Amino acid sequence: xxxxxxxxxxxxxxxxxxxxxxxxxxxxxxxxxxxxxxxxxxxxxxxxxxxxxxxxxxxxxxxxxxxxxxxxxxxxxxxxxxxxxxxxxxxxxxxxxxxxxxxxxxxxxxxxxxxxxxxxxxxxxxxxxxxxxxxxxxxxxxxxxxxxxxxxxxxxxxxxxxxxxxxxxxxxxxxxxxxxxxxxxxxxxxxxxxxxxxxxxxxxxxxxxxxxxxxxxxxxxxxxxxxxxxxxxxxxxxxxxxxxxxxxxxxxxxxxxxxxxxxxxxxxxxxxxxxxxxxxxxxxxxxxxxxxxxxx
Amino acid sequence: xxxxxxxxxxxxxxxxxxxxxxxxxxxxxxxxxxxxxxxxxxxxxxxxxxxxxxxxxxxxxxxxxxxxxxxxxxxxxxxxxxxxxxxxxxxxxxxxxxxxxxxxxxxxxxxxxxxxxxxxxxxxxxxxxxxxxxxxxxxxxxxxxxxxxxxxxxxxxxxxxxxxxxxxxxxxxxxxxxxxxxxxxxxxxxxxxxxxxxxxxxxxxxxxxxxxxxxxxxxxxxxxxxxxxxxxxxxxxxxxxxxxxxxxxxxxxxxxxxxxxxxxxxxxxxxxxxxxxxxxxxxxxxxxxxxxxxxxxxxxxxxxxxxxxxxxxxxxxxxxxxxxxxxxxxxxxxxxxxxxxxxxxxxxxxxxxxxxxxxxxxxxxxxxxxxxxxxxxxxxxxxxxxxxxxxxxxxxxxxxxxxxxxxxxxxxxxxxxxxxxxxxxxxxxxxxx
Numbered sequence: 117x118x119x120x121x122x123x124x125x126x127x128x129x130x131x132x133x134x135x136x137x138x139x140x141x142x143x144x145x146x147x148x149x150x151x152x153x154x155x156x157x158x159x160x161x162x163x164x165x166x167x168x169x170x171x172x173x174x175x176x177x178x179x180x181x182x183x184x185x186x187x188x189x190x191x192x193x194x195x196x197x198x199x200x201x202x203x204x205x206x207x208x209x210x211x212x213x214x215x216x217x218x219x220x221x222x223x224x225x226x227x228x229x230x231x232x233x234x235x236x237x238x239x240x241x242x243x244x245x246x247x248x249x250x251x252x253x254x255x256x257x258x259x260x261x262x263x264x265x266x267x268x269x270x271x272x273x274x275x276x277x278x279x280x281x282x283x284x285x286x287x288x289x290x291x292x293x294x295x296x297x298x299x300x301x302x303x304x305x306x307x308x309x310x311x312x313x314x315x316x317x318x319x320x321x322x323x324x325x326x327x328x329x330x331x332x333x334x335x336x337x338x339x340x341x342x343x344x345x346x347x348x349x350x351x352x353x354x355x356x357x358x359x360x361x362x363x364x365x366x367x368x369x370x371x372x373x374x375x376x377x378x379x380x381x382x383x384x385x386x387x388x389x390x391x392x393x394x395x396x397x398x399x400x401x402x403x404x405x406x407x408x409x410x411x412x
Numbered sequence: 413x414x415x416x417x418x419x420x421x422x423x424x425x426x427x428x429x430x431x432x433x434x435x436x437x438x439x440x441x442x443x444x445x446x447x448x449x450x451x452x453x454x455x456x457x458x459x460x461x462x463x464x465x466x467x468x469x470x471x472x473x474x475x476x477x478x479x480x481x482x483x484x485x486x487x488x489x490x491x492x493x494x495x496x497x498x499x500x501x502x503x504x505x506x507x508x509x510x511x512x513x514x515x516x517x518x519x520x521x522x523x524x525x526x527x528x529x530x531x532x533x534x535x536x537x538x539x540x541x542x543x544x545x546x547x548x549x550x551x552x553x554x555x556x557x558x559x560x561x562x563x564x565x566x567x568x569x570x571x572x573x574x575x576x577x578x579x580x581x582x583x584x585x586x587x588x589x590x591x592x593x594x595x596x597x598x599x600x601x602x603x604x605x606x607x608x609x610x611x612x613x614x615x616x617x618x619x620x621x622x623x624x625x626x627x628x629x630x631x632x633x634x635x636x637x638x639x640x641x642x643x644x645x646x647x648x649x650x651x652x653x654x655x656x657x658x659x660x661x662x663x664x665x666x667x668x669x670x671x672x673x674x675x676x677x678x679x680x681x682x683x684x685x686x687x688x689x690x691x692x693x694x695x696x697x698x699x700x701x702x703x704x705x706x707x708x709x710x711x712x713x714x715x716x717x718x719x720x721x722x723x724x725x726x727x728x729x730x731x732x733x734x735x736x737x738x739x740x741x742x743x744x745x746x747x748x749x750x751x752x753x754x755x756x757x758x759x760x761x762x763x764x765x766x767x768x769x770x771x772x773x774x775x776x777x778x779x780x781x782x783x784x785x786x787x788x789x790x791x792x793x794x795x796x797x798x799x800x801x802x803x804x805x806x807x808x809x810x811x812x813x814x815x816x817x818x819x820x821x822x823x824x825x826x827x828x829x830x831x832x833x834x835x836x837x838x839x840x841x842x843x844x845x
Contacts, residue, residue: 171702197465261504
């Protein structure tokens with residue numbers, strides 16, 4: 117490589133370099149396009165399969181439908197068992213939006229306390245909080261279920277939303293703590309000299325500065341809650357309270373007939389909001405991660 | 413450290429209290445009838461799709477005409493999710509009052525004391541006259557009767573007449589397992605001669621039910637009453653070796669085709685002309701095959717021993733009541749209505765399997781495939797023996813392991829000997845857990 121570079125530089129440097137760069141770009145472009153196609157294939161398959169009639173599933177595994185139809189969409193919009201589709205959407209939205217508000221607010225508050233307030237047991241509590249990251253969800257399911265069952269809160273959204281307002285997502289608390297620790301304490305002190313208390317410092321100084329971290333939290337919480345299956349499965353009983361991930365499965369039953377056309381279409385329809393959400397917020401997501409490194 | 417653990421103590425106490433409460437509730441005297449003036453709300457859970465949900469809705473409307481003061485709140489999920497949710501509720505004490513129940517979970521739930529013993533209600537609130545003794549015995553575990561069958565299935569051989577006609581092969585005329593292999597070979601050969609992608613069937617050694625049929629033909633069930641296996645590793649190896657020839661010469665559709673068609677079966681996808689399965693799968697087959705196929709053949713499975721009683725009626729699904737219910741009489745009233753009422757029979761047809769109760773069967777106006785299934789179950793009466801003991805805890809896991817090993821045999825990644833040894837190590841874990 118170095119040998120060829122040495123020989124070529126003497127003769128026609130600008131043109132040579134240009135062709136080499138162009139050819140490299142082309143190689144990269146082709147390679148990346150190929151990889152992208154592989155990655156995006158399932159999504160395209162999903163989209164095109166929404167136009168396949170139910171009977172084609174299992175017989176036509178290919179990309180293109182043999183007899184395209186929009187029946188699946190008509191069926192899905194109609195809903196399931198008397199519950200219209202928009203209801204499942206609304207339930208998913210209520211859950212996701214409340215979870216975002218709850219997680220962001222409570223995690224930011226908890227993180228501020230851990231990062232800026234000195235109190236007894238700080239170290240132990242912080243370790244305990246990080247420790248909960250090691251605790252798999254499945255360990256706490258049953259005790260938590262008994263709790264809400266005895267409180268008579270099963271089949272309401274409370275068990276799914278309440279914990280989000282109690283800063284139970286240790287990962288986000290940790291993320292924001294690290295963020296706050298990188299903000300110079302001089303700012304707090306300056307505010308304190310001007311007479312601000314903790315509430316004021318939190319609200320007017322810290323919160324605006326950790327915005328990138330909050331947005332990261334918001335995006336992840338939204339996507340995780342939107343896709344959550346187990347939580348709603350355990351706590352919700354009535355079909356009119358189901359969010360989308362559970363509604364999707366109601367078209368299928370291995371012991372009688374399964375409507376794969378409707379399943380695929382409902383999956384696609386359920387995917388659209390997350391996709392839009394991601395497209396709109398992805399630059400904040402990148403910001404959130406990128407600025408983290410510059411803060412120190 | 414101590415500082416942090418202290419607040420957890422009241423929490424732990426409360427949890428214990430909650431557990432104790434769970435154990436104490438649901439203790440009203442059994443055997444009484446429901447007071448029709450009492451306002452009661454019952455929770456009901458079933459697995460199924462939206463089609464079945466609509467049918468239950470109609471059934472509850474009919475129920476409310478008779479019992480206007482009982483409100484039924486129903487919830488439904490698909491089969492795997494249904495059981496995931498029940499397992500948590502079972503541990504947390506929140507099971508629904510009345511459930512659609514599955515045979516494979518019956519022993520586990522009954523032995524853990526989660527289900528209400530129906531024995532005091534049978535012959536009282538729940539009319540047991542329309543049921544045969546064999547069907548009533550299905551719900552017996554240990555000292556009680558914990559569930560009542562809504563409907564029954566028998567194992568059968570489904571065929572696809574349209575595909576058979578296309579390749580010019582007659583319907584399977586019955587016979588031994590070897591005859592069945594020969595018949596499948598005829599179909600596969602005819603299809604490949606015409607250049608059609610079609611096989612006679614799949615490798616039938618991949619399903620534990622077929623092994624069970626051969627065992628029962630020899631006079632023994634898979635498992636004893638105590639849950640011990642009735643077969644040795646060599647028996648199992650010999651069973652799987654029977655499939656060597658059809659796997660190797662391309663008579664059976666290969667494992668790769670099976671995987672490609674998943675979640676449908678190759679029979680659903682019109683890639684095979686026959687499939688051995690429970691007879692209630694017919695409706696699903698017709699639905700998945702699509703409009704170009706309007707009928708199915710249903711004949712008795714192959715049999716090597718003349719006159720043996722290898723087949724049996726399996727409960728397609730059952731109804732059970734949670735031990736924690738506050739309204740056992742009302743719950744039993746609902747169960748009686750769901751299993752016996754002719755109106756419910758008319759609503760469901762064979763959606764839940766062939767009705768087990770005579771009154772309900774009379775109410776169901778069966779036609780087409782439904783009538784075919786009824787006639788089939790009547791036609792095999794001579795081959796019906798006693799149902800095997802209630803499946804062991806963990807039977808579902810073993811059934812799935814058996815299926816996976818069958819697929820691997822098809823891929824040629826293991827030998828029958830290795831498969832048998834793997835199955836026995838899995839069974840060792842399941843039986844001794």
